[in-house]
Structures are given as C-alpha cells and as structure tokens.
Amino acid sequence: MVEDIQITSYSNEPIYIQVREQLRHLIMSGRLVHGLQLPSLRELADQLCCSLITVRRVYLDLEHEGLLTPKKGVGTFVCYEPNAEEARQRSEKMLYNAFREAAQVGRRYQFSVEEMKVILETVLADGV
Amino acid sequence: MVEDIQITSYSNEPIYIQVREQLRHLIMSGRLVHGLQLPSLRELADQLCCSLITVRRVYLDLEHEGLLTPKKGVGTFVCYEPNAEEARQRSEKMLYNAFREAAQVGRRYQFSVEEMKVILETVLADGV
Amino acid sequence: MVEDIQITSYSNEPIYIQVREQLRHLIMSGRLVHGLQLPSLRELADQLCCSLITVRRVYLDLEHEGLLTPKKGVGTFVCYEPNAEEARQRSEKMLYNAFREAAQVGRRYQFSVEEMKVILETVLADGV
Amino acid sequence: MVEDIQITSYSNEPIYIQVREQLRHLIMSGRLVHGLQLPSLRELADQLCCSLITVRRVYLDLEHEGLLTPKKGVGTFVCYEPNAEEARQRSEKMLYNAFREAAQVGRRYQFSVEEMKVILETVLADGV
C-alpha cells in the first residue's frame, strides 16, 4: 500500500503535498485500516528518497487532521474512523468551498446554472 | 469592465496570475475593445489594493503576448481583435478546470457523484 | 506587544510551544487586532534568538488554527474574529477534554463531585 | 488493585510515568500492602499492553525510591508502610494539578470562571 506512493517530481506541487495527498487517500479510502502501523519516518524517507523532515511534515499534517496518531518510541498509526462526524463535517466544508469557487468562476463568465450542471456532469463522468 | 477584476482572498494562485488571467479574458472576450486605454499602473494597483509591481508584471506579460501595447508617456492600450468563438472556448476551458478541481476534492474525500451534484445545486441556489 | 514574548529556556516546554501559546494569547485576548501585520519570520527569529524555522512552525500552527493568514511576499497577518463560531467550538471542545481528564483523575482517587467542585473553585480563585 | 492501572490514551505524559505514578499511589495510599508480591514484569506488561522495558523501568524507579524490593528469582514486593494523611495529601495534590491544567486551558481560550464551572458540572454529570 504505502509502497505505491511515489513522487512525480515534474509537478509544481511540493513533495510533501504530493505524499500527503496520496497517503490521505490511502487512509480515507480504507486501504490503510484503523490501527495499522505506518512505516517509520526514516523508512518512508528512504523509500521516497526524500528528507526525513519532509516525511515528518506529512505525518504531522495528517496528525492535525486526526488521520494519524504517533506513539513516541513506537511508531505512527492510522487513526481514522470513517464515520467520524467531525471528519465528515470537515470534508464537507472543504468540498463546499471548492464548489463555491468553481461556481464563482462560472458566474464571472456568465455561464448559466444549467450549463454549469452539465459541465459538472461531464467532469464527473470523466473520472479522474 | 476593469473594475470587475477581483483578487480572490486566497486560492494559492499568485495575485499577478489571478489579475493577468482575468484581464486577458476581458480582452480576448472583447469586453475591453481594441484601442481602449487601460487604467494606469497606479490606478489599477490602488483599485486592486495590490503592489504596483504586481500590476506592472501583469501589463508586461500581456504586452509580451501582444495583447497590450504601451505608448510612452501616454498609457497602455488594448491591442487585440477578439474572436467570439475563441473567447467562448477560453471561458469554457477555465470553467471546466474549476469544476475539475472541485470534483477532485470531492473524490479525495470520498463523496459520491450524487452528493457532489447536490452540493453544486446548493451553492448555485445560494447566489454569491 | 509581540516584543513581550519571551522564551524561558528553563522550562521543559519546547520553544515553539512557548512562543505559540504566548502569541495565541496575544491574539485571542484582542491585544493583537484583526488585520495587524506580524513581524516577519526573520525579525521574530532575531528578536527571540531562535531559528527561523522555529518561528515558521509557530506561524504555521496558528495558520492551521485560523488565527493567522500569510500573504506571500508581503507578510503574516492576524486573522481572528472573536465571535467566529468555529473558533468557539474548537476552544470549547478542547476545554471539555481538559476537564474530562481532570475529572477522571478525581474519580480514580475517589474524590466526590462536591470535592472536585471545591478544588476547581480554589484553582480558579488562585488565578494563574 | 494493580488491575486498576490504566494508560490514558494520550496525555503527552510518557507511559512509564503514568504507570509509575499510579503504582506509587496505590502503594503509598496503602491499597497495595507491605509485603505484597507484585505481578511479574511480563504479566504487568501484558496487562497494560506496553513494553516489558517500560514496566522494568517503573519497577526500577520505585525500587530506587525504596517503595519496592526485588527478590532474585522470586519477584518484586511492596516495601512501604503507608501513612493515611500523607496518602490523602498526595491524592489531593495530583487532583489539584489536574484541575490547574484544565483551568489553564480555559483561561487560554478566554472562558469565564462561570463557564468553566458549568463545563465541569456537565462532565461530572456525564459519568465516565
């Protein structure tokens, strides 16, 4: 699982964001289950060929989101309950903001509500 | 027209890009007609509450693209004959990108297609 | 205001936490008002005689809490609306957890509810 | 008795300190009487789901304080004649500290004395 994470260094996205988002996705999609121990900071840094500090930052961000929990001297563990109300709210808020921004662009360029819905359908149908 | 340009509070897009893209769109869509004099650097900087340097950079970029032409001691002028179809395509492309980003956020947090549609409806119904 | 922050290096508390809590308090108590520009990373690092990275971490934490907002190339600004419902909820949750822990200790040692209330009163009356 | 010891999920206090203080309290309050044989390192480690090394450290610390005495090849024994008043004071001190910490959180987030009292009541009413 974690082995699938890779850094595509031809993106403008900072390394730590690339890794964080991939790891977040592995967790939230349930492929890394609650309680699972993640590779240590050093292991993951070696695997990704990046600095220990960069991995540390990824883990820290996900801790703050409540997705990971570290145990000193032991390791870092997945800590994600898919049904957590709080996590749900947080996600929903971010999603609303994303759509609000998109809608703002649409209005700025005078697209109609119907046109925007069609575009969303197309985009959703495209998959990634 | 130029008054419609706005800097969105924080979308991670650099200010100069936000302004440049909006200005470019105003020009290419024909809303700022060929030969029109743009506000001075100072005026636009004041209006947008951003640095003079930022506006300078925007004008410079668009000059390099041939969309603007400066006249020493006089001002900067629009220098582009729009093409309706092209303008439409440009708008649409920007809108698609906006929705693609929003949809990506939705997928990241495991929202279903239906949920995203509902959220879009809500956002659109909210107006602003 | 910010000049009042100091590191008491004889505490076991990490520097970044000491600074963060002091800065947080200055903001939440309203002494650093909304919109105010904070000293730059480098200035504060010099003032506190600590690493730039340490200050960076403080600012970052407070950004995540929504108390600060950075503007690239410009500076970091206070961003705290005392009435923000969200901030209130966040605080309240942390406070509940703190009291829950204290109450747990009380129960473990078989103190009565009344005794615990008295102790809280005493502690509150003591001020800091 | 020893079964009452528990490791609280994450209070930033190292595990070995949590266990040590609870065990010390059980001894000094007289609930674990002089001469009683404690569980073996292995047993206690299993019960607490923590490392054997951690338990070893706890026993060692308390041996150094003269509260425990090991007999080679036999086990570890309580070695302390309690003093009721002292035990009471110890408990009270721990409880005060717990409440002092909670109150500090409350002050940090600008909660009033009254609000904190209400929260305590709620927490106490909730039971566990």
Added chain:
DNA sequence: GTGGTCTAGACCACC
C-alpha cells in the same frame, strides 16, 4: 524584502 519548501544533520526522550 516577504513567505514556502526542502535538506542534512543533530540531540533528546521514550520504548
């Protein structure tokens, strides 16, 4: 000048 990212390495406490 500003903040944003990243590195390489250090030392610590803990398990």
Added chain:
DNA sequence: GTGGTCTAGACCACG
C-alpha cells in the same frame, strides 16, 4: 529502534 525538537542554511516564487 521510534517519534519530537531544533538548527543552519539553501533555493524558490512573490511583491
């Protein structure tokens, strides 16, 4: 071994 903290310095994009 683990994570937690901190440093000194680098380079970048931005204003």
